[in-house]
Amino acid sequence: MSEHHAPIMTAHRAGLVGCRSCGRVWPADQTECLRCHSELVPPDRRSLGAVWAWLIAGFIFYIPANLFPMLKTSTFGGLAGNSESTILGGVVELMHYGNYGVAAIVFVASIVVPISKFVAIAWLARAAGRPATVKVAHRRLVLYEFVEFVGRWSMIDVFIVAILSALVQLGFVASIHPGPAAVSFALSVAFTMLSAQSFDPRLIWRGLPLRNRKD
Structure with a gap:
């Protein structure tokens, strides 16, 4: 008998992109982190x-x-x-x-x-x-x-x-x-x-x- 758990949600699947400098996540269409002003680049x-x-x-x-x-x-x-x-x-x-x-x-x-x-x-x-x-x-x-x-x-x-x-x-x-x-x-x-x-x-x-x- 197989058991299914809840779907695994990641930032990418949620339409978010994380900042590699400070770790804050932003919407995928954001190009600059408003916290540390680093460029947001998707993986x-x-x-x-x-x-x-x-x-x-x-x-x-x-x-x-x-x-x-x-x-x-x-x-x-x-x-x-x-x-x-x-x-x-x-x-x-x-x-x-x-x-x-x-x-x-x-x-x-x-x-x-x-x-x-x-x-x-x-x-x-x-x-x-x-x-x-x-x-x-x-x-x-x-x-x-x-x-x-x-x-x-x-x-x-x-x-x-x-x-x-x-x-x-x-x-x-x-x-x-x-x-x-x-x-x-x-x-x-x-x-x-x-x-x-x-x-x-x-x-x-x-x-x-x-x-x-x-x-």
């Missing part, structure tokens, strides 16, 4: 092109960010040797010296978080506007909010390099300089953030059925 799957473009650009720069050195260290003007370390190389070196906590933070912030964001944004872009139940739509929204939350921690590796480069400048004795991977990693994070910002979360609700059917 459109064609906007996903920008999401994919920024995401691919971020992934392209993420590859050299892991292949090239993140830090360049010089001791006694190079007489005692110069060393270069990649992100993974730095994690392994930190573990070698017993700094497991710092190694875990660097690994999560530089490897786990970026890869998770790539996968999550790509999945959201593919699922946006597709048929979904209310429960599935809520899962997509939670995933989107997770991407927004972890985005603020994406630059921690670049901050570490910047701090070390500023503090460890002892002239002939020792010096630390950022490697080419630092620029690539910063660009990768920036492009990924732009990809997440380009995603319209209103598309998550566009795929809801007119009626929730539970068999």
